[in-house]
Amino acid sequence: MMTSAAIVLMMTVPGLAFFYGGMVRSKSVLNMLMMNFISVGTVGFIWVMYGYSMAFGPKVDGIGQFFNSPFTYFGLNDLTDDKGLGALTGVPALVGVGFQATFAVITVALISGAIADRIKFGSWVAFTVVWATVVYFPLAHMVWGGGFLGVGGKVSTWLSTPIDFAGGTVVHINAGAAGLALVLLLGKRKGWPKEPIRPHNLPYVMLGAGLLWVGWFGFNAGSEGAADGTAGRAWVNTFVATCLAMLTWLIVEKIRDGHATSLGAASGIVAGLVAITPAAAAVDTYGAIFIGAIAGVVCALAVGLKFKFGFDDALDVVGVHLVGGITGTLLIGLFATNLQGGWYPDGAKNGLFYGGGWTQLASQAVVAGFAVLFSFILTTVIGFIIKAITGLRLSEDDEVNGIDLAVHGETAYETLGGTRVLTEVN
Template sequence: MDSALNSGDTAWILTASALVLLMTPGLAFFYGGMVRGKSVLNMMMMSFGAMGVVGVVWVLWGYPMAFGTDVGGLFGNPFDGFGLGNLLAEDPEATLPSMAFVGFQATFAIITVALISGAIADRARFGSWLVFAGVWVTLVYFPVAHWVWASDGWIFKYGAIDFAGGTVVHINAGVAGLVLAILLGKRKGFAKEPMRPHNLPFVMLGAGLLWFGWFGFNAGSALAANNSASVVWVNTLVATCAAMLAWLLTEKLRDGSATSLGAASGVVAGLVAITPSCSAVSPIGAIVVGVVAGVLCALAVGLKYRFGYDDSLDVVGVHLVGGLTGTVLIGFLATADAPAGVDGLLYGGGASQLVIQVVSALAVVAFSFVMTMIIGFVIRATMGFRVSEEAEVGGIDLAVHGETAYENIAQGSVIKEVRS
């Protein structure tokens, strides 16, 4: 039988997969530059650790849980193709190899877990973080991915639009980050002493790598080299540009300066918000999404001081708020002329899609909150989740990893954590 494989689509998805995988090292630079010099390696290692754990788990049981045989609309059967041995042979009727889709979706699971780490910078045990990564991705990420993207998932059948992960990735990770920030407690000196980014060029480099990789994240989610991918590509570009400008303007009016940290943060806020909506809005709608997200996220990063939770690197302010913004705005700004083919409230479609978007977002918020709280409590009670005060103050890089990023930091004896 002749193969139906589309080599152009396959090449694009493999390329997009590599782009999305690059986002996690990019996130490591972004987060690493934002922390103090004594903890930069630990911060970057949390992203790389997520790559290791989630990559293995995804192949063993993650892909079947997300996209395998449905179990009540809640998750896939993890034993349905355990280890992916059933996907090695080519399907002559498929236009895209199964393994190309497997690889593409693996990169989404990896970066979702890595995103959470920014909320607990400077104070988490590395070993506990790795355990959390494996358990959380299994019990929280895989089921939510099934809900939203598998054809039998309840949110998919409900009609919610989430093209590339506003609920699955950003709302999910943002809520988990909030829960862990509360469970681990505040850093020593939070809101009392300056905790400025130690390397803003790292932050800018990381933001640039994230923006570059995000074109694979969003446009790759079309799963073909087609018109949908092209529309999504342009929407991703323009929303991000608008969000960066909106953040900088907000910062200028509020603080008197438009900063490089604000530019980098605005870029990420725009990328987050356009992720669920990039197939549903026009380029003008994408600009509106970017502007709203840039302003709201710039304001939201200050909520941690008002409410007293130490979200170290603003996972809540950027990913939770940005993900909610992009998901809900679909209900207002969606246009049937876009690839998703749905009209929102402002395009004469009524409020039905808006209700669907809100209900779906709130369901993910509730599920992620409860499950992350349970997982975090168990890890904290059994193996401990936070490093000692001595290690935190002296430098978590030395205490946990036995090394430092810079020779002039914490010269002398190494403080070793008994359980890292």
């Protein structure tokens, strides 16, 4: 579990940081790296102080369906192995704290890709703290910590227990919906879509995608909380689904554009990882193959929606994480099966193709729809509040001249003249 936690942290820094950093322009790569690194610092700190308590503390009468008290385990005080995640999973409490901290961190960091090149750094820092507190911690509790979307919750009573093994709703739909909300608040980048805004370093993108793929085995297989057959099932499903998603994305690219690109391969890898995440231990090999193949096609087509509808999702967070998360979550309703043994939550049913009827699909649709609305609405409110207090968007001059130099006082590459400019300023 600690090894899994370490490689999940690697997914954010350096994995996601390089994946996103390579896709932005050279004048804003340091800012993108910093947005990811700062998310580790802020969210990691508040997770230990009160986030874990909100997500996995003992239920509080009246509000316990939605979140728990931030004070019960404040600073991890009074946390023992028979409480919190220790009571739920049998994993030592502090190991569970560390593992789940990495999930909170990467969920917030994922949002940064949607709003690349144009948000004030200070506003982003404030957003990471407020959003994690108001959106992520409660949703993690609702799905995994005993709230109304999880085992024994209200949805289970009405339909069946929704399945989210490792974060399709809590992480990917959540981050994707938040990214869309912020994109609409911030508006388009200067020159988009008329001017081409191309990735400045595709090897960085490929490196980041590779690190994400490796780290994702900790993300999914580690969510079992044990080195057993269920973890093995999650590992293999994560591997094969991602293979298929990369291949189908490239096929779509070749047919549509005439080229199978490195950016497409990297994006297909992430799309497959996103889609299999909620289903990793709840489908068999054939289910994983179909989920990956479908996600590669759907997400490859979905990334073009921003041009059709005019929202500037800079690094395709909406097209990959929101759409991919919804795709994987809904396909559980078709492919879920407990016939192979392994992990299956109490109250869940088989998918439509495995004799379970429509009930599980309905449950998956409910949890996906709720996650979209919950995240989008609250993120919009948070964004408006921060905008009113500090502002959200960089000045046009800073955006055009380069965020790295304007905000951080440095540039990634000497060829950009950062040293000369800094000397003249000094």
